[in-house]
Amino acid sequence: xxxxxxxxxxxxxxxxxxxxxxxxxxxxxxxxxxxxxxxxxxxxxxxxxxxxxxxxxxxxxxxxxxxxxxxxxxxxxxxxxxxxxxx
Numbered sequence: 335x336x337x338x339x340x341x342x343x344x345x346x347x348x349x350x351x352x353x354x355x356x357x358x359x360x361x362x363x364x365x366x367x368x369x370x371x372x373x374x375x376x377x378x379x380x381x382x383x384x385x386x387x388x389x390x391x392x393x394x395x396x397x398x399x400x401x402x403x404x405x406x407x408x409x410x411x412x413x414x415x416x417x418x419x420x421x
Contacts, residue, residue, distance in 0.1 A: 370416075377420050384420075391417055 398410035
């Protein structure tokens with residue numbers, strides 16, 4: 335797979351660190367898209383599935399909020415927003 339360095343023009347094409355950075359960003363974006371799609375499919379599967387995945391996400395929110403670091407708090411807020419939209 336060619337790494338789309340053109341998406342990040344500030345990165346040099348000859349810099350292996352830049353290629354690694356872009357590939358990690360692509361992997362992360364792909365993983366997040368797959369997770370959103372999977373969660374959406376589970377939420378729409380049945381009322382029981384909706385209740386169970388909502389409970390699991392609520393538990394994850396609680397776990398993230400207890401960590402109190404900025405990334406965990408931001409992730410908890412994003413999950414709360416997702417749960418509200420999915421309701």
